[in-house]
Amino acid sequence: MKGCLVSVGSVVAYLENGWVAAIWNVVAVATICPSHDRAKQDTLTASKLTQSVCRSPNLAENSPAVPVSTTRFDVALLPAAAEPLEDTVVVVVDVLRATTTIVSALANGAAEVIPAPSVEAARELHQQMGAGSIIGGERQGKIVDGFHQGNSPVEYTPEVVSGKRLILATTNGTVAMEQCRAARAVIIGAMVNVDAVAERVYAEQKVCVMCSGTDRIITSEDVCFAGLLMQRIVQKRVAADLESPFLTDAATIALDHWQSVERQVEDGTPLADFFRAARGGINLVRIGHDADIVFASTIDSFTSVPVLDLEKWTIA
Ligand code: MLT
Numbered sequence: 565m566k567g568c569l570v571s572v573g574s575v576v577a578y579l580e581n582g583w584v585a586a587i588w589n590v591v592a593v594a595t596i597c598p599s600h601d602r603a604k605q606d607t608l609t610a611s612k613l614t615q616s617v618c619r620s621p622n623l624a625e626n627s628p629a630v631p632v633s634t635t636r637f638d639v640a641l642l643p644a645a646a647e648p649l650e651d652t653v654v655v656v657v658d659v660l661r662a663t664t665t666i667v668s669a670l671a672n673g674a675a676e677v678i679p680a681p682s683v684e685a686a687r688e689l690h691q692q693m694g695a696g697s698i699i700g701g702e703r704q705g706k707i708v709d710g711f712h713q714g715n716s717p718v719e720y721t722p723e724v725v726s727g728k729r730l731i732l733a734t735t736n737g738t739v740a741m742e743q744c745r746a747a748r749a750v751i752i753g754a755m756v757n758v759d760a761v762a763e764r765v766y767a768e769q770k771v772c773v774m775c776s777g778t779d780r781i782i783t784s785e786d787v788c789f790a791g792l793l794m795q796r797i798v799q800k801r802v803a804a805d806l807e808s809p810f811l812t813d814a815a816t817i818a819l820d821h822w823q824s825v826e827r828q829v830e831d832g833t834p835l836a837d838f839f840r841a842a843r844g845g846i847n848l849v850r851i852g853h854d855a856d857i858v859f860a861s862t863i864d865s866f867t868s869v870p871v872l873d874l875e876k877w878t879i880a
Contacts (some may be wrong), residue, residue, distance in 0.1 A: 570798050604858025617811050618797055627755055633810040637797060639774040639790040639818045641782045643740045644834035646774055649747040653768045655761055655793065656744060656872070657753045658776035659785040660844040661715050661853075664736020664754040664860040665700075666879055667719035673726030677879040679872070683708050686733035693729060696863040701733035705844075705851050708733070717756075717859050729878075740776040741872060747772075750872035752879060756859070757834075757866040761794035764869045767806060771797070773818070784825075784842040785860070788835075790815070792863070 640646035659662050666677050676694075680686035683701065687710070690699040700713035700720075707714035713724065715734050732738055744750045753761040753773070766835075768804050773788035773793055794815050801809055811819065829835050839845040839857045848857055872879045 584603045605871050617809055617816075627792075634769065635709075635807060635809045636770045636812065637705050637794060637809050637815050638770075638812040639787075639794070639814040639848060640772055640774045641790075641814055641818075642780065643774055644780070646743060646772060647816070649744060649772060652770045653745050653751065653765055654744045654747040655751045655753040655765065655771065655773045656740055656776065657773060657789045658734070658737030658740065659682050659754055659789050659860050660778075660783070660839060660842070660848060661856055661860055662716055662732070662734040662776065663752050664756055664856075665715050665717040665720060666732065666737075666752050666870055667754050667757050667866050667868060669700075669720035669725050669730050669732075669857075670880065671866050671868055672720055672722045672724075674720070674730045675727055676729050678729060678730055678731045678877065679741045680720040680733040681739055681742050681880065683733050686711075686731045689731045693731070696727075697729040697731055698725070699733075700732045701738070703735060703753070705847050705853065716853060718855055736776040736778055740774055744774060744872070745874060747874070750874060751792065752870035752872065753789060755792070755861055755863050757864070757868060758792050759796055759864045760867045760869045762793055762800055765793075766797045766800040767804070773815075774855050776795070778842075778844040778847075780849045781843060783819070783844055785845065787818050787821050788825055788838065790818035791820070792826075794819045795822060800813060806833045835863070 572622060589717060606814070638647065638652075679695075680701070682688055683703065686699050686701060690697055698712040700711055700715065701708055702715035713730075715720055720730070741750065748770075751761055751764060773790040774781065775790055777783050777786060794811060798809060798811075801807070825838050826874070827837070828838075836857050839861050840849055840854070847858055848854065870879045
């Protein structure tokens with residue numbers, strides 16, 4: 565055999581007779597085929613798929629065959645892992661449940677959501693805002709004493725939330741938002757609105773998905789969202805004939821994780837089963853919130869893209 569396959573993470577390089585062709589993550593990207601857009605995906609040529617992600621400009625200097633990108637699509641697997649966020653559009657995610665609840669509450673008519681970093685801060689804000697505001701959130705998944713609502717996306721019905729300002733204090737999601745104050749823009753993402761979020765960010769230069777995690781530990785459902793978002797971003801960029809995006813190692817890990825879950829979902833395992841087995845999901849099942857997991861695992865049930873106004877600190 566004249567050539568050999570060298571695999572380092574997602575980098576596959578085929579070496580033969582001095583000729584070097586490096587393909588970044590081609591195996592992963594070649595399997596990208598979300599059902600909502602399968603027809604469009606099928607029309608993409610193989611060569612476009614191989615070029616659909618690429619290495620960083622400095623790596624490419626030594627590998628002329630590798631496409632160069634000025635973009636950077638990153639994933640912070642936990643808030644503490646985030647790199648400096650200046651110039652970056654951040655997508656905050658807490659699938660179980662804060663960001664799913666925010667998407668749901670706004671779609672059901674909440675005037676705005678004010679993320680609070682603590683229970684005490686939420687109570688204080690409610691005192692200042694008075695009538696017209698409600699206070700929601702959780703500790704260990706359960707409603708906080710004296711709060712109007714918990715953190716369940718299904719409880720924020722139009723009757724509860726329409727026209728109200730919702731002050732929300734959760735253990736992980738609203739705390740993660742505090743880490744985003746230096747970002748260029750902050751968007752609220754969840755499985756329920758992933759395609760709308762992808763549509764909003766795919767043409768950006770620098771994007772970071774900030775996974776909230778559960779109690780400072782990485783959670784599968786947030787990484788699934790990050791991977792699915794990366795998949796949709798790559799697909800949309802290819803379809804729009806945009807420059808190949810550079811995915812960081814963490815973004816590639818998230819994409820690989822999602823594609824592994826996706827294959828099993830296509831074979832008949834409900835996505836909710838994966839979330840039930842994740843750290844936050846186990847607790848939600850234990851305290852009787854299985855319906856929230858089903859709600860949160862429904863992909864693309866909303867088309868809205870909530871944005872956190874960094875000056876007013878409100879989400880609308
Ligand atoms: C959080 O933000 O901490 C989570 O959404 C917790 C939960 O409600 O299960």
